[in-house]
Amino acid sequence: MSLAADKRAATTRDGDAPTSWDLDAIREDFPILQQQVHGVPLAYLDNAATSQKPTAVIDAVADFYRHDNANVHRAVHALAERATLGYEAARERVGHWINAAAASEVVFLRGTTEAINLLANGLGAGWRSGDRVVLTTMEHHANIVPWHLLRERAGIEIAVLPVTEAGELDLDALPGLLDGRTRLLALTHVSNVLGTINPVAEAVRIAHAHGVPVLVDGAQALAHQRVDVQALDCDFYAFSGHKMFGPTGIGVLYGKAERLAALPPWQGGGEMIRRVTFEKIRFADPPQRFEAGTQNFAGAIGLAAAIDYLAGLDADAMAGHEQALLRYATERLEAIPGLRIIGRAAHKAPLLSFLVDGVHAHDMGTLLDRKGVAVRTGHHCAMPLMDFYGVPATTRASLAFYNSLDEIDRLADAIDYARGVLA
Ligand code: PMP
Numbered sequence: 001m002s003l004a005a006d007k008r009a010a011t012t013r014d015g016d017a018p019t020s021w022d023l024d025a026i027r028e029d030f031p032i033l034q035q036q037v038h039g040v041p042l043a044y045l046d047n048a049a050t051s052q053k054p055t056a057v058i059d060a061v062a063d064f065y066r067h068d069n070a071n072v073h074r075a076v077h078a079l080a081e082r083a084t085l086g087y088e089a090a091r092e093r094v095g096h097w098i099n100a101a102a103a104s105e106v107v108f109l110r111g112t113t114e115a116i117n118l119l120a121n122g123l124g125a126g127w128r129s130g131d132r133v134v135l136t137t138m139e140h141h142a143n144i145v146p147w148h149l150l151r152e153r154a155g156i157e158i159a160v161l162p163v164t165e166a167g168e169l170d171l172d173a174l175p176g177l178l179d180g181r182t183r184l185l186a187l188t189h190v191s192n193v194l195g196t197i198n199p200v201a202e203a204v205r206i207a208h209a210h211g212v213p214v215l216v217d218g219a220q221a222l223a224h225q226r227v228d229v230q231a232l233d234c235d236f237y238a239f240s241g242h243k244m245f246g247p248t249g250i251g252v253l254y255g256k257a258e259r260l261a262a263l264p265p266w267q268g269g270g271e272m273i274r275r276v277t278f279e280k281i282r283f284a285d286p287p288q289r290f291e292a293g294t295q296n297f298a299g300a301i302g303l304a305a306a307i308d309y310l311a312g313l314d315a316d317a318m319a320g321h322e323q324a325l326l327r328y329a330t331e332r333l334e335a336i337p338g339l340r341i342i343g344r345a346a347h348k349a350p351l352l353s354f355l356v357d358g359v360h361a362h363d364m365g366t367l368l369d370r371k372g373v374a375v376r377t378g379h380h381c382a383m384p385l386m387d388f389y390g391v392p393a394t395t396r397a398s399l400a401f402y403n404s405l406d407e408i409d410r411l412a413d414a415i416d417y418a419r420g421v422l423a
Pocket residue numbers: 048049110111112113114140142143188190191192217219220240381
């Protein structure tokens with residue numbers, strides 16, 4: 001498709017066409033996008049860091065605090081009942097959305113980071129010196145540091161599945177890393193630096209053929225695609241509400257029932273026990289075993305509202321729009337002299353990391369901001385990947401379904417402006 005045709009396809013309003021994407025209407029659902037920064041309209045291209053929230057989510061959280069707020073699973077009064085029902089309905093909603101076999105396979109936590117720490121502690125409690133976890137070069141620090149800490153505590157080994165120059169996993173190297181001491185493969189579904197969508201189902205198939213369970217870091221996936229944990233057949237799947245148009249401070253660890261049942265608790269406290277004496281404790285079953293203390297129940301209700309919002313969108317049209325944004329952005333950026341895109345995988349989420357000759361990424365970020373264009377610059381909590389590419393930092397434009405082709409034009413123009421100032 002030509003650039004112009006791409007631009008039309010992604011912006012056309014056509015009520016009859018099932019693949020239409022009514023961008024104006026969608027943008028109206030996100031009040032924060034209507035504002036100006038530095039006297040120009042905001043172009044928010046930092047969605048991989050956190051996504052913006054539709055009115056439906058903001059209202060769901062506010063309504064909960066206005067009408068239903070009470071602690072869950074504790075009292076029997078009317079508000080407590082409503083809050084508990086709302087919280088457990090949110091668990092059902094999440095379980096259904098990711099196609100978990102049962103809602104009890106959904107553990108509510110703070111986010112992806114907490115989910116991975118829970119596993120490094122819980123799984124790691126049974127690991128011995130010489131046991132191995134396999135990571136990949138493109139992991140976020142959230143899926144590296146907890147395993148480092150475990151290595152310090154228990155003497156485990158960390159093995160690393162390499163990536164190619166294009167930014168794809170070298171799956172051929174995977175069987176060689178799965179030896180008799182390998183206890184887990186932990187890999188990201190979508191790279192927060194490269195945009196690469198990894199062939200997770202294939203990685204799971206290979207790992208399972210060697211008897212190795214798999215944890216998927218889904219932090220960057222759910223904003224862009226439906227995820228079916230049973231189709232992936234992964235053992236664990238972690239994600240964060242704030243990156244999928246839901247509130248901050250709420251996230252999920254999905255685990256197959258038998259995997260969660262075999263895990264010891266992570267934190268101790270109220271509501272995760274069956275019986276406590278000073279001599280002995282019997283823990284609750286999952287998911288309560290992993291939800292010690294007062295949970296972010298308002299956040300869970302907001303996350304369910306985000307899922308309801310996503311469920312109301314045409315998934316094919318959304319994917320078509322995002323891919324049109326990615327193609328257009330790639331073409332516009334490639335045309336800029338001295339600009340190099342890092343991450344050229346065949347399957348990518350709409351995210352572009354790049355370097356511009358003579359311009360430090362941090363200066364680029366500051367100058368783009370002057371033009372109202374919000375991007376992230378730095379190492380993106382993925383220093384091993386930066387080392388692999390031999391760069392200290394990149395500029396990253398990460399797009400969502402509410403971004404427009406005009407915002408891509410503004411990004412490209414702002415990069416030109418920055419080059420003019422600095423290069
Ligand atoms: N994994 C990936 C791939 C991420 O992009 C992020 C957030 N940048 C995380 C994990 C951590 O997510 P959170 O900060 O929400 O726990």
